[in-house]
Amino acid sequence: MDNHSHELVEFNNLRNRFPGILQAVDGWLTDREIEFLAAAAAFPTADGEILELGAFHGKSTIVLALAAKLSDGAKVTSVDPLEAAELHANLQAAGVAADVSAIDAFSFDMYGSWDKPLRLLWNDGANDIATVRDDIQAFLPHLADRGIIAFHDVLNRSGDRIHNFVDDILSSDHFGACGICGTIGWAQYHADPSTTASLKAERLALKDLLTPLRAYHTWPRDFGRMTKIAYKIKRSRVPHGPINVAKWIDRVGAGDFAATGLLT
Known part of the structure; x- marks a missing residue:
């Protein structure tokens, strides 16, 4: 982890700035979810863009x-x-308007036209099974080997x-390395499924923990008190705490960016 000490200092400096930068921006991300997304963007596991x-x-x-x-x-x-005016204004205020291509469209409007490799695919749009499955089928073929796919609200009944x-x-x-951070479910894609054999038991263990929650x-959101207690108990069995960024870097094989000159 010493190889990443410089990167982690830079990352922690940015993380400490987020409360001020994001204070006026509406949204539902928790602090741990913000940290996870920042780590996934700051420590690439593959070459490509972010969608x-x-x-x-x-x-x-x-x-x-x-x-x-x-x-x-x-x-x-x-x-x-949706919310295009607010989005563009917030990107401008945060100083990232030039770094983002904000497209006012539905995800299905991009099916068939997207042709760029992805290192990170972040799904926080439509939340029904059919649309999310269509999104996966449309964009997963563009996810680079060892790229990351992540979904918001996996542990949220919304x-x-x-x-x-x-x-x-x-x-x-x-898929190999995987986990839950807050309500975000994430996994690392491998083009060759034989390379995930050592991680299969871990992946299936997470699947077994999530399956009883499905x-x-x-059900309707306002179910009875005893049912709510049962749900919370089963949900608590799913590890979903903050990530240890240094360990996450090692786990997903993020590169030595200082050596490649990306941070110098």
Whole structure:
């Protein structure tokens, strides 16, 4: 981890600035989720761009753009048909308007036209099973080997992403390292599924912990007290605390950026 000491100092400096930068930006990201997204953007695991599906007012967009500047300066493309005026104003205020291509469209408007490799695919747009599955099928082929895919609200009953994360990601041998941070479910893609064999037990263990929660995501939000207690107990069994950034870097094989001159 000594190889990453300089990068971590720069990362921590940025992390300490986020409360001030994001104070006036509406959104639902928690501090631990902000830190995870920043780490995923600041410490590339592959070559490529960053694609965000769903921006709202740009909180995650700003995090991704500022963090990417610490390393490879990857272009951030954000796709969202709503709240365009607020999004663009917030990107301008945060000083990242030039680093983000904000497209006022639905994700399906990009199907068939996207042709760039991705190192990070962040899904925080539509939250129904069919649309999220269509998004995965459309953009996953562009995810670079060892790139990261992440979904918001996997542990939030506001939508259906838990089903996609379990069925389309954790059930696939193309994914190795994986986890939950806050409500974000993430996994690392491997073009060659044979390279994930040592991580299969870990991936399936997370799948087993999430599977009992799936039924609760299809019920009305206002279910009874005892059912709510049962849900909270099962949810608490899923590790979803803050990431240790240094350990995460080592786990996903992020490169030595000082050696490549990306931070000098």
